[in-house]
Amino acid sequence: MHTASPNADWAGIFRGRRDRIRTRTGGGLILWMGHAPQPRNYAANTYPFRQNSHFLYVTGLAEPDLLLLSLPEAGRDILFGDAASLDDIVWTGPRPSLEELAAAAGIDDVRPADGIRAVLDEARRQGQPVHYLPPYRHSSVYALSRLLGIPMEEVGGRASSLLMEQVAIERSVKGPEEVAEIEEALGVTGRMHRAAMAAARPGMKESELAGLIQGIALAADRAQAYDPIVTVHGEVLHNHSYQNVLAAGGLVLNDSGAESPMGYASDITRTFPVSGRFSPMQADLYRAVLRTQLGAIAMIRPGVSYREVHLGACLVLAEALRALGLMKGDPAAAVEAGAHALFLPHGIGHMLGLDVHDMEDLGDIVGHGKEKRPGQFGLNYLRLSRPLEAGFVLTVEPGVYFIPALIERWRAEGLHQEFLDYDRIAALAGFGGIRIEDDVLVTPEGARVLGPPVPKTVAEVEEACAR
Numbered sequence: 408m409h410t411a412s413p414n415a416d417w418a419g420i421f422r423g424r425r426d427r428i429r430t431r432t433g434g435g436l437i438l439w440m441g442h443a444p445q446p447r448n449y450a451a452n453t454y455p456f457r458q459n460s461h462f463l464y465v466t467g468l469a470e471p472d473l474l475l476l477s478l479p480e481a482g483r484d485i486l487f488g489d490a491a492s493l494d495d496i497v498w499t500g501p502r503p504s505l506e507e508l509a510a511a512a513g514i515d516d517v518r519p520a521d522g523i524r525a526v527l528d529e530a531r532r533q534g535q536p537v538h539y540l541p542p543y544r545h546s547s548v549y550a551l552s553r554l555l556g557i558p559m560e561e562v563g564g565r566a567s568s569l570l571m572e573q574v575a576i577e578r579s580v581k582g583p584e585e586v587a588e589i590e591e592a593l594g595v596t597g598r599m600h601r602a603a604m605a606a607a608r609p610g611m612k613e614s615e616l617a618g619l620i621q622g623i624a625l626a627a628d629r630a631q632a633y634d635p636i637v638t639v640h641g642e643v644l645h646n647h648s649y650q651n652v653l654a655a656g657g658l659v660l661n662d663s664g665a666e667s668p669m670g671y672a673s674d675i676t677r678t679f680p681v682s683g684r685f686s687p688m689q690a691d692l693y694r695a696v697l698r699t700q701l702g703a704i705a706m707i708r709p710g711v712s713y714r715e716v717h718l719g720a721c722l723v724l725a726e727a728l729r730a731l732g733l734m735k736g737d738p739a740a741a742v743e744a745g746a747h748a749l750f751l752p753h754g755i756g757h758m759l760g761l762d763v764h765d766m767e768d769l770g771d772i773v774g775h776g777k778e779k780r781p782g783q784f785g786l787n788y789l790r791l792s793r794p795l796e797a798g799f800v801l802t803v804e805p806g807v808y809f810i811p812a813l814i815e816r817w818r819a820e821g822l823h824q825e826f827l828d829y830d831r832i833a834a835l836a837g838f839g840g841i842r843i844e845d846d847v848l849v850t851p852e853g854a855r856v857l858g859p860p861v862p863k864t865v866a867e868v869e870e871a872c873a874r
């Protein structure tokens with residue numbers, strides 16, 4: 408059971424979420440699939456358990472092997488699960504009863520797990536639709552196939568697009584209790600980032616820094632919201648190996664975040680000098696990224712699309728890179744052509760919530776609505792492009808990367824020569840990458856950067872690295 412934010416009426420909040428989604432889905436049953444434990448190398452040796460985020464959203468229950476059925480009538484939800492056996496209690500200790508779990512989630516009706524088949528069979532006999540979300544774990548595909556009597560290969564395609572849309576709408580706008588969770592997680596995350604800056608030394612391995620920051624989360628009894636990126640090769644966007652040695656004069660990119668007690672993610676990136684002081688070129692490029700990030704945050708308000716924010720930020724970056732002699736020509740024309748994507752091939756950010764890429768399992772409807780994704784290199788990686796609404800929580804994470812393979816390819820193809828100074832760019836091929844990322848709430852007036860401040864200006868970062 409959860410322990411956070413004791414002042415919030417969580418049972419009422421969960422019931423409200425279920426009722427709104429039920430009403431908007433308009434008839435039929437909704438089958439909410441909780442996660443089963445995931446075996447690692449044999450059945451009893453499992454990965455750390457993480458509940459399905461949608462199930463967490465409508466129940467708050469982080470225990471494995473639970474299913475929830477929302478019936479069409481208002482307020483009627485049934486929690487299915489099995490009480491702990493004596494063996495379970497001997498090996499893993501006493502657990503809250505299903506009745507206690509249900510009460511914490513605002514559910515009145517609790518039944519044994521095998522009782523769900525009868526309810527579903529009856530619904531199908533009456534011709535009622537059963538809505539469910541697209542599963543992304545094989546165990547859920549298998550369970551849905553058995554429960555609904557449909558072949559496994561058809562389970563994904565028969566997921567309810569109506570339910571997907573309604574869940575996306577409901578989960579996109581964060582309530583104050585959710586923002587509080589994210590900010591709570593950011594408290595731990597801020598400590599992780601400060602510790603990495605203070606501890607980095609030439610000769611250390613990336614794994615030592617990665618262990619240090621994960622230890623801070625573990626000591627606070629928190630999971631990582633995702634595998635942290637702690638690397639001297641910041642230009643590898645999702646680099647998950649920790650084998651390199653920190654070299655004097657180099658940079659470290661740290662993209663890491665803890666989860667809150669209720670499972671909300673935080674997602675912060677900072678880039679800092681191994682030796683504690685940026686070189687002049689590092690400082691120039693760092694300031695270019697920072698100006699881009701602050702420019703993007705200043706553009707955020709309800710009604711503006713995140714695609715506009717992305718393109719506006721790219722223009723700030725192109726202007727800064729032209730001032731540094733890496734780009735040339737008209738910055739607006741360069742951005743329109745997509746030339747800046749050599750340095751920034753990803754989107755400016757994504758939704759954040761119970762998932763670090765919130766609801767990415769629901770596909771493009773979350774970030775793009777009914778619009779099609781753009782095809783241009785760079786723009787095609789946008790995770791979020793749709794108009795913003797108050798209550799959205801987003802990451803704002805521009806970067807500058809020198810990706811040798813990409814530079815070589817573009818240069819060989821003569822791509823965007825009128826906007827790129829390839830000689831100067833090639834000279835920086837071993838530079839690595841810089842990214843600066845914060846988590847931001849869209850407010851009625853604009854935007855608020857969430858959580859306690861993490862060192863961000865050149866002076867603040869060097870101060871935090873001081874020894």
Ligand SMILES: [Mn+2]
Pocket residue numbers: 674802804844
């Ligand atoms: Mn991110």
